[in-house]
Amino acid sequence: MIFYCGRCKIVLKRDENICHLCGKRKLKEPQQNDVVYLTTLNNGPLSGMFEDMLNNNNIPYMRKEPKGSIPMAVFAKAFSFDYFVPYGTLELAKEILALVPKQSKPIPAFPII
DSSP states (O other): OOEEETTTTEEEOTTOOSOTTTOOOOOBOOOTTOEEEEEEEETTHHHHHHHHHHHHTTOOOEEEOOTTOOOTTTSGGGOEEEEEEEGGGHHHHHHHHHHSOOOSSOOOOOOOO
16 A cells, blocks of 8 residues: 655655654555645756646646745745645656756755655
């Protein structure tokens, strides 16, 4: 069984029943509409390309500023965003993400497991 942490919005390995980010023990099986973390991308051409690709494939997404980041108005171009998608679209969204050219500097983020 795959587990989902609703607090952290991550999908965990089949053999994990405790969230490694927050320690939550009451995990559940993900439902099609549960919002799950996908990736973190820099604000710029790659994030715009990725959003266009998601839109073209009718994949709804949510873009959030990572916690502890500087407000967007201050350094808009140096910004990064966490992307979330419904669990039912996660595999297709991962395939689309694989088509986006890699960023020059990887951004530390939650791992999708």
